[in-house]
Amino acid sequence: MVIVAHAGPIPEIIRIYGGRDDELSKDLILTHDGRILTTGWTESHGDTLGDLQVMAMGLACDSMWSMTAGGTGGLEKGKEIVLLPGEGVLVAGYTESVPNDHRQGYLLRIGLDGNLVWSQQLGGTGRDGFFDLAPLADGTFLAVGDYQVDPYRDGWLYCFTASGDFVWQRFVGTDRDTRLFTACQLVDGSIICAGWSRPALPGTIPDIHLFALTESGDPLWDRIFGTGEQDIARRVRPLATGGFVMTGESELPEDEGAEQIVIARFQADGTLVWGLACGNEWLDQASDLAIDQDHAVYVVGTSEVNAEHETDVMLIRVTLSGELTWFSTHGSDADDLGRGIVIDPFGRLFVTGQTHHRFAIHRTDNFIARVLDSYLPGSQPAFLSSFDDAGIEFRRR
Numbered sequence: 001m002v003i004v005a006h007a008g009p010i011p012e013i014i015r016i017y018g019g020r021d022d023e024l025s026k027d028l029i030l031t032h033d034g035r036i037l038t039t040g041w042t043e044s045h046g047d048t049l050g051d052l053q054v055m056a057m058g059l060a061c062d063s064m065w066s067m068t069a070g071g072t073g074g075l076e077k078g079k080e081i082v083l084l085p086g087e088g089v090l091v092a093g094y095t096e097s098v099p100n101d102h103r104q105g106y107l108l109r110i111g112l113d114g115n116l117v118w119s120q121q122l123g124g125t126g127r128d129g130f131f132d133l134a135p136l137a138d139g140t141f142l143a144v145g146d147y148q149v150d151p152y153r154d155g156w157l158y159c160f161t162a163s164g165d166f167v168w169q170r171f172v173g174t175d176r177d178t179r180l181f182t183a184c185q186l187v188d189g190s191i192i193c194a195g196w197s198r199p200a201l202p203g204t205i206p207d208i209h210l211f212a213l214t215e216s217g218d219p220l221w222d223r224i225f226g227t228g229e230q231d232i233a234r235r236v237r238p239l240a241t242g243g244f245v246m247t248g249e250s251e252l253p254e255d256e257g258a259e260q261i262v263i264a265r266f267q268a269d270g271t272l273v274w275g276l277a278c279g280n281e282w283l284d285q286a287s288d289l290a291i292d293q294d295h296a297v298y299v300v301g302t303s304e305v306n307a308e309h310e311t312d313v314m315l316i317r318v319t320l321s322g323e324l325t326w327f328s329t330h331g332s333d334a335d336d337l338g339r340g341i342v343i344d345p346f347g348r349l350f351v352t353g354q355t356h357h358r359f360a361i362h363r364t365d366n367f368i369a370r371v372l373d374s375y376l377p378g379s380q381p382a383f384l385s386s387f388d389d390a391g392i393e394f395r396r397r
Helices: none
Strands: 009-017 023-030 035-041 051-058 063-069 076-084 088-095 106-112 114-121 129-135 141-147 152-160 166-172 175-187 191-199 209-215 219-225 229-239 246-250 259-266 271-276 284-291 295-305 309-319 324-330 335-343 350-353 361-364 367-370 383-389
Touching: 023 076, 023 383, 035 088, 035 383, 051 088, 051 106, 051 191, 063 114, 076 106, 106 152, 114 166, 114 284, 129 324, 141 191, 152 191, 152 367, 166 209, 191 246, 209 246, 229 367, 246 295, 259 295, 259 309, 271 324, 309 350, 324 367
Parallel strands: 023 335, 051 076, 076 129, 106 129, 129 175, 152 175, 175 229, 209 229, 259 284, 284 335, 309 335
Antiparallel strands: 009 367, 009 383, 023 035, 023 350, 035 051, 035 076, 051 063, 076 088, 088 106, 088 129, 106 114, 129 141, 141 152, 141 175, 152 166, 175 191, 191 209, 191 229, 209 219, 229 246, 246 259, 246 284, 259 271, 284 295, 295 309, 295 335, 309 324, 335 350, 350 383, 361 367
């Protein structure tokens, strides 16, 4: 199939925000009272290496408050944010403000007024961190990432309460070099986590690795999927109909350095239902996915759009049955990175990431963006954009 034209959602509004240095927004959520909360990191608040940042905005992308957290002398990143209804949010990421070039997992609870309730640094003496955060049906939360056991890593699952109390932890893929980037709980109660693993030998190539556990962390099964080239799972999310959807990327064997975004649907036992790959001819990487009320899957990522390696935000829509409805790229006159996506009950998409955009107004054939505030030239600010997913046409030859 050769795609000759594709249309996607048209941005309604975009907010570009930042300070004297670089910012990146990695994930976002919607609250029940009409707020958008994002997490990522900023280099514009004291620590030049970067602090974890959480921002609150209205649905018109107007700023309400911003807070930062972190130590001195190291980089802190927020990777995932989840809502505590009526109480605040939990954020998972990592901190490098630890001795000897180490890194530790970083968990925070923040009130809806932007005040820090508690924070924890967790890990050993290697380079550890969290990359996703999943609420569980029993009211606890599961942070997932990797835990270094020199010279390789184990997949790390850490279960805790909203008060920060420890419940249980597990390490998976201990016979391989394993990294976990994502987790979710299915409607049957089982937990799915995913990332990549490879044999614990120098020079080996990573494959997508899926793990299933009970709600208490006991192993159920694991599956490895690979093409012989580099394959990575970035996000898994549950389907209300049962099973789950995964997105990530796979390296193309005929073109070294080129990757395509992969999207796949699985049954709860790990059986593959369908899978597809899409993208441009250069490097495409997935970052996040969301599922709407009709069970359609939306993926956000980053796509190289020319041989000069310039990047745009990529958006993809796939039906529950695996039909590619559309994919589209959105960008400015410079590099743009897509990182987080969420859908409101009315079908409006909210996307966040980073842009190297230099102008207050940018227009292309299908991209009209209204910038609501300014930032210092030369910096690489974060962005938050909303899209109207209406009147989409996808044509193929």
